[in-house]
Amino acid sequence: MLPPLSRVGVQGTPPSSPLDFDYLKQWHHTLLSWSAGVITFPACIGLFQALIFRPLQISNATFGARVFGICSVGTAGVMASIGLLGTSAYLLKFGTDMTEAVVSSLDTRHILFNGVASAVWFYILGGRFHSVLPSSLVNPGAFANRGLTASFNYASNEKKKKLNFQGKQHGCHTCGRFWLIDKFIADHQPPLAVIRDMMLKRRYIFGIFPTRPKIPNQRFYPQCNQCSQKQQNYLSALSRVKVQRLKLKWRHIVTHGTSLRLYHVWLPFPFIYHMFEPLKG
Numbered sequence: 001m002l003p004p005l006s007r008v009g010v011q012g013t014p015p016s017s018p019l020d021f022d023y024l025k026q027w028h029h030t031l032l033s034w035s036a037g038v039i040t041f042p043a044c045i046g047l048f049q050a051l052i053f054r055p056l057q058i059s060n061a062t063f064g065a066r067v068f069g070i071c072s073v074g075t076a077g078v079m080a081s082i083g084l085l086g087t088s089a090y091l092l093k094f095g096t097d098m099t100e101a102v103v104s105s106l107d108t109r110h111i112l113f114n115g116v117a118s119a120v121w122f123y124i125l126g127g128r129f130h131s132v133l134p135s136s137l138v139n140p141g142a143f144a145n146r147g148l149t150a151s152f153n154y155a156s157n158e159k160k161k162k163l164n165f166q167g168k169q170h171g172c173h174t175c176g177r178f179w180l181i182d183k184f185i186a187d188h189q190p191p192l193a194v195i196r197d198m199m200l201k202r203r204y205i206f207g208i209f210p211t212r213p214k215i216p217n218q219r220f221y222p223q224c225n226q227c228s229q230k231q232q233n234y235l236s237a238l239s240r241v242k243v244q245r246l247k248l249k250w251r252h253i254v255t256h257g258t259s260l261r262l263y264h265v266w267l268p269f270p271f272i273y274h275m276f277e278p279l280k281g
């Protein structure tokens with residue numbers, strides 16, 4: 001049962017749900033509820049990276065990363081909706097009926113709308129779905145932007161300058177940080193050690209004729225010192241084990257839950273859904 005009106009202190013009737021329009025007219029209430037969703041959305045994306053993707057060794061370079069990313073963004077959107085509705089129910093003093101009020105506001109169609117709308121909005125703001133997964137150290141990271149063409153040589157001074165500029169604009173391609181970093185390192189992707197190993201791995205036609213090894217396109221991306229150090233630790237293992245036998249372990253996958261971008265801004269989709277609900281008749 002809903003609490004008596006006196007506990008709410010507005011309007012002529014008590015609120016029927018956390019999305020009660022008469023009560024949403026109070027802007028402080030709407031803003032506070034939305035804020036809860038705005039915090040929950042990136043927090044969930046960060047938690048999914050640390051608690052699910054990293055332990056399962058799923059990175060931005062894993063096959064099907066985009067699908068994992070869409071699921072992650074959609075689920076974070078639904079969690080943010082729950083955060084918004086929960087805060088709204090708390091502000092409307094639903095008391096012990098808070099959970100019931102939130103659950104009754106979220107039917108299947110509403111949940112689906114929140115998930116899909118969050119993913120579409122994320123994409124409109126320039127988000128790339130694979131970028132919500134943690135970064136692999138032997139592939140362009142979740143924040144990899146244009147980069148620069150690379151060869152087997154180290155980056156020239158001119159390229160280093162350009163990469164430093166890209167780093168200051170877009171952040172480290174692995175962890176996304178750009179604050180408190182003076183100088184970015186030119187990171188060769190795929191790493192030279194991996195390419196050398198590919199070249200040594202020759203295939204033979206009918207076991208006699210050697211084929212040319214396939215060398216992937218090489219590019220430089222800006223990387224921070226911390227990520228570069230992690231990558232070096234990982235690659236140093238190549239001197240002991242052949243790369244094809246060296247599997248990326250969870251500790252070689254970098255999470256970046258605190259590197260926020262514009263596409264992490266979440267809209268109050270439960271309110272939007274509720275606004276258009278009367279139009280459906």
Ligand SMILES: [Zn+2]
Nearest residue numbers: 172175224227
């Ligand atoms: Zn980094």
